[in-house]
Amino acid sequence: MLTTQARRLCRWLLAAATSLPALTLAASCPGADPEALQWLDRMSRSSHQTAYHGVVTLQRGEDMQVMQISHSVNGDNSSEQLTKLTGQGAQIVRESHPLDCVHTGHRLLQLGSNLGAGECGVAEYYRFEVSKGERIAGRQAVRILVEPLDMYRYGYLMELDSETGLLLKSSTLGRGDLVLERFQFADLSYGSPMPSSADVEVVHEASHPLPDSAMSTADVSGAWAVGWLPRGFVVTDSRSESNGRRTYTDGLAAFSVFLEPLSREIRSGEGIAREGSTLSYTRGLSLDGQPVLVTVIGEVPVNTARMVADSVRWTQ
Amino acid sequence: MSDRMRESLSALMDGEADELELERVLRQIGEDSELRETWVRYHAVQTVHSGQAFPDLTIDISARVRDELNSVPAANQRRWQSLLRPVAGFAVAASVATTVVLGGQQLAGLDPAAAGSESSVAAGVSPVGLVNSLGATSVRASYGTQAPPVLQPATRTAYSELARQRLQRFAQEHAEQAALNTPQGMLPFARVERITE
Incomplete structure (x- = not known):
């Protein structure tokens, strides 16, 4: 029931997004690196379709947070969980997310066959450089340096699992390559999720943005x-x-x-x-x-x- | 709550607070529930005495208080004080409301003539102020024709506080969207300081 609803909702949500500019404009982008775009496509798919679990750290300045992440796939649905192990004892869960529900951001990365047709997607706004990465959480990584082509976005240094494409480590780079944030897996296993014994105070059910979900913002009269x-x-x-x-x-x-x-x-x-x-x-x-x-x-x-x-x- | 804070608070209420006092109160109010409650109480009393509408910049707690006061004898203060307590009890919501209103007191009541001169200065002089120290560039950009405002220090303090409070209030809603539309999966939720159900 819930799944059917989620699926219908997903279709509705994405109906309006079918004409994304990046997919309709066959812009030419001579500088685009097809290898990098292929990796981004894989990264986006694997985050949704693979079963994995592990421990992740998030570093922001002096502050370091540790959390457990698990992602499982059951039939046509995925469920995921994030449990904060430091600071607030919070857990975020998302159940029954249809595998064929691809949200706007991921759609921009999943160029698929459009890539062969000269589509450049995010390569219109970023320059990519692929190289061999280090080992992260025991996995061999591929490194992608992502540089913004204008001043309206940050750069990234991403490391992807060389076998699965899963994003293992990502640093957000500000001006002068200053690291603003770094997240990385400290430990990663593929397969069914591990049981968690963390002490949780708050459980938040992540929304699949529902039509009348309890958003904190009041309706604003006037468009x-x-x-x-x-x-x-x-x-x-x-x-x-x-x-x-x-x-x-x-x-x-x-x-x-x-x-x-x-x-x-x-x-x-x-x-x-x-x-x-x-x-x-x-x-x-x-x-x-x-x-x-x-x-x-x-x-x-x-x-x-x-x-x-x-x-x-x-x-x- | 220290005596010093109490003094700052009443100076603020009387419109006599200097910038340092404003800053002191703004810095504390998010963490000090007693300070928050005192402020709400002071303000309700002042509002009722002056007959002003409560400056409900985001959360209107005035209507409830005023209605209740109209239906209850004025001497019976206990009841409406207890009414205020649940308001102050929503620590986050209250501190947002309080800060918006506190900030609002500094930001409101602007003399239009002064506003005019301020903006003409802003238009004539190359704008300084916020410098993008972390972004991709230090160029101070603006969309459209409005020059970015040049802020008085007290106004700037109030606005920094507003930005901080908005972050607390909206971070989770942004994370909900970011978690579905950026590559890091659920990670955006880890950026939210306090997750709420």
Whole structure:
């Protein structure tokens, strides 16, 4: 029942995403490295279709978090779990995710046969360099250096399992190749998940974005739109028309825009807060006389956030 | 809550707080539940006495308080104080509301003439302020014609606090989307400081 629902929902969600610009524009990209694009395609598929479990570390500045991740496949569905072993005892679970449900971000990476047809996908916005990687969690890795071609996104250093394509390690690189965040498997096994004995306080069921899910943002009366996006970023779900949130992805990075109407004027201005690679940029401004707070949260540089926030407009 | 904090708080309530005091209160208010409750109490009293609408920038707790006050004799303060407690009890939500309103007090009530002069300065001078030290470039970009605002220090402090509070409030909602649309699977949830159900 749940599965049928999830499948139907997935179809609905993706219906509007069938005409993604990256798939319809047969742009020419002489610099594209087909080998790198093939690895990204494999990476994206393996994260969803392979059964694995292990221990992952996430390093952001001085802070290091350790967590267990498990991903299992049962028939046409996958389920996954993340259990924080440090800090807050939280567990995030997602059950019955249909294998054929490929969300926008992954769709941008899974070029498949389009690759042969000269499609370049994310190679329009990033330059890739593939080399032999080191051993990570006991597995031989392939290293892909990902450099942004414009100033609106970060770079990455990714290491993929040379047999399965699974992403084993990923560093987010800011200006001057400064590492903003690094995640990596410390231990990895393929196959059915291990039982977890971690002490859990909070269990959060990750949403498969449901139509009326309890989003924290109130409905915003009046439609609004983001007037400018960096090249290659597309909306992740088409259901957020009347919602206070919009999320965009280019396949590697994502950011969300939140709009909150205010009940009275505030002094216009902007502020930022950062945690590792995550930026929160808040802008107070007046849109056609209505004071609003626009907040951009995501793994993008501050200029991207500022320009996106600056371009928010009412559409009615 | 220290006496010093209490003084800062009342200075803030009277509109006499200097920047340092504002900063001190903003820094503490997320962590200090007593400070938060005191602030809500002070503010409710002041609001009721002055007959102003509660500046509900995000979460309107004013209507509930005012309605209750209208239906209860004014002397009976216990009851409405207890009403405020559940509000303060939602630690995160309350601190968001409190900070938005606190920040809002600093950000609101702007003299339009001053606003005009501020923006004309901003338009005439090459904008300085936020520098993108971590991004791909240090160029200060802006979409459209508006020059990025040049902020007074107190305003900047209030906005930094707003950005921090928005991050706490929206991080999980962003992670839900990032977990489905970026290569690292569920990892985006690990970036959320406190997961809620």
